[in-house]
Amino acid sequence: MSTVTVRPTTRADHRVTKYVVTALDGHPMTLLRVRGRHAPTREPVLLVAGSGVRAEIFRAPTDRTIIDALIDEGWDVWLVNWRASIDLDPVSWTLDDAAAWDHPAAVRHVAEVTGADTMKAIIHCQGSTSFAMAAAAGLVPQVTTIVSNAVSFHPTLPAFSRFKIGRLLPLMWAMTPYLDPSWGDRPDTAFGHAMKAMVDLTHRECDNSVCRQVSFTYGSGRPALWRHENLNPATHDWIRGEFGKVPMSFFAQMSESVKAGHLVSVSKRPGLPEHYGVDAPATDARWALFAGRENRCFLPASQERTFAWLDAATPGRHSLHLIPGYSHLDMFLGRDAARDVFPAMLEELAR
Template structure:
């Protein structure tokens, strides 16, 4: 298996692709980004490293958008060395479209993230290592952190959700009941209508996503108006550059049904819980991550758009809960006015409105 190439701008940076397979045999993708042609900035051997984690069905492409000033550009200019992990939920990998594939967020927390962190540390030596994570990448990271599997990080930025998921009532209803019906009939929910085809089992899902939509693009409808049929929204439409909007089908892939049972258990618990309770391989993970939050050993910045149409104000809730239960933890919350769930990373003005909060947090701890 070969990961689809990163859709990155050429010339501004050099991308080193590093072969990486998790110890359970799952092939992933890891890349290191440096300045091309020895451009100005801190010497490579002095730069703190930043590992970037995408959300489910997205990929590292969300951090290297060629049509905007992206997060990797900003980190390089600020003197950091970005590393990109495509964990098993990436649309650059085939795992979400493969009907034979099956995984839970336990696998991401136990294998993908800790082993990627270890691989990065092999290369950077004693340099400081930060993690910036989005959505279910951040949720999985919280399970790794509370298990003590990624100790000694210099700091973590968690965007959208972290330890305390919070969904709207209609989204909860669809996830717990509608997706149970879907899961018996399909293995994944696609976003690209061109690939699915008009005469397919997915046509009713696209039709449902189109109801009340302002945008005529079926992929946008599925993401902005439906979020893979759970009735949520991934972004504020006006925050996207036209070119980003045109390639949404490249930036987001199919949502696999295999993770839905774990998501349902997490949502019912209102926190991150382990899925595999009887399999001894996962015993290192806490049964309830919030109960083990005192194992978090680094500063955490919780971020969210004020118009988050998927997880609502889950990260504000997380900040308040952690501040009350674990006041010794260094946790802060930043809300980005006018932004939704994923546009804090892929929005056309994210470099002006969002990335400064991330760099400021990193700079305070570098």
């Protein structure tokens, strides 16, 4: 494990230490530990971002990010670039790969460096589905509280997204091994140019071509991952550089999972069950499920169904927070997320 100190993007009084580590199959990953002015007084919190972004998606140019809020409350903040991160070389991957190899390794490294026996996790979108799989398989027993945003075990899509992933995906996979919202600014293949032309024609909701490409790639809204009114102009511009390649192997697994009504394994990795969200999970972790009521990437029903399943197994232990006026990533990137979203997340971590 090697380390290097890098400057943070949002706060001059924060320092980031980057750990170069490996997943259990030897795949490279990085962990970022963010420290404030004072040493942490609480246990580690691992933040796991979605696919096709980087760990620092949690550091949008807003007045107060979730990282600022966690550090101010004394948590020891860690971010992970798992194999879906655009900070790493692009590879084909499935949720199984991340569940079996990336998240258990990340948790183990954090435990090793900090000496902590237990920790918490804040997981988002495909960081959430894959981490939820690892937890359900009993592969991250150190994690005692899991704050999950948008989707965990029961992905539920708007009708147009079901059509895209069910019908268009197989056709597109014959033409491209990945989708890339950065095609909005920099199409680098013939397929990328065609996608940009198609999205420019059908999405007119703003003048940010990456924002519009993100919406076509990931959902059914205009926009799909945030409400424009929730982002400050700096964040809306910043997201142009924060999205990259996502392999078709992932979309194919999500398509199978949506059809099944719950996450399914497709890669037969050791230690992973075939189905999730059906039998009780092999974890004692307490789950705090969050979703924006306006989410047009995964419908709020995704988390509602998971909550019903968890609550049936252990009534009263878990919680569900549906936040009005919010969509998907604006739960973290929103200009007022520090007021509308973070307090409930911090409360869940401190319980």
